[in-house]
Amino acid sequence: MEPSSSHFLSGKSIIIAGAGMAGLSFVAALHKHWDSRLPPPRVSIYERDTEEVSVGREGYSLSINGIDKDGGLYTLMQLGLLDRTLAHAIIGMEGTGCFKVWTEDWKELISIRQKPVKGLPTSTIRIARKNLRRILVDTVSEVTQIEWGESCVSATRLEDNRVRVQIVDSVTGETHDEECDLLIAADGSSSKIRAALRPDDKLQYAGAVQMGGLARFDGPLPPPVDLNWGGVLTKSGSFVFFSPVSKSEIVWALSVREKQPRGPFNNKDLTQVQGMLSEAAELGKTLGPPFPLILEKTVPDTTLLLPARDKMPFRHRDVQSSGPVVFIGDSNHAVSPFAGNGANLALRDGWDLAEQLCRSASLVDAMGKYDALSEPRALATLKSSHQRIDMGHNTGLKYWAYRSFMTFGGYMLWITGRS
Incomplete structure (x- = not known):
């Protein structure tokens, strides 16, 4: 059968600024959706980091969920990458490991294991970001070349x-x-593209500061953070998150509410690193073992101290004035680590944009349909992340009310078989 018509992108050129989750997902999905009877567009990918630097600074893990069709696991299944992804899962397969919240003496408050969407074997996994990124890079490299060490810094219509x-x-x-x-x-x-075309659309401080790093053990990780991920709710107003990266490495992050963001932190400066670790020890002093040991095992050049920032999503209503530019992933709707959903949003953005571009008769039509899918889920994630910041850093009566709520919620999940 002959193609019914020439697609508006057939034979055209597309530049992708950034080879992160969103950009790579888009390229992989475009290749999957494109009508093979039509000449494809020419795709160029530019990534700021060199390939070696990019992989070297990805020493943390991601939560990839499959509780609905917006989840990253569902997207990876559609891309044909699910089995390769699950093979690298740290936690979450075969009913082992789930998200938990503990008290300061490591008593479990709540354990969450949700039902996966049809077709998936699990609802959530933790995976090292470098491993998921490598799967996507290898897949995309089969269809186009990634220009490493090349940064897109501005755009002009x-x-x-x-x-x-x-x-x-x-x-x-x-x-x-x-x-x-x-x-x-x-x-x-x-x-940088958003800064050039939308200079007033900037990140906003979300009201909390995180400090953390990666702890490396000579042997297995200490329980209970060896087989689960989650956080500790403290009476002092700090929240401490833990997630394994491998069988001997774990990422931790202690957060506190602060009215103003802090200045830059240099993890090459051992004085700053030691100061941060001492502050974390003081803020988490009511937290029993294994937290002190995790602090002791933290690798200095993996440490961080950063303010949580995010920004509202936007729709591409001004496509006629700004030109054919689409913002996806964090470039459109940045979320803080408290969201726990940034990678899922990015993967889904890439899939949805590619699908709408291939199915639509014009760029304006495709962008309108894409925005209708992307904006609501980004807004929901942004709202939930702010709620987590509020609830996770309570003190006094609010702390006890939230702790009681979680205890009751954990009991109900246990009764219904979802924990």
């Missing part, structure tokens, strides 16, 4: 409604321009 993108070599600093018919901005929460 041209008179013919194309886009000129300025690209900087991250090593040499040399610049060059490339033109395209569609620019996909997937360059993260501090998006």
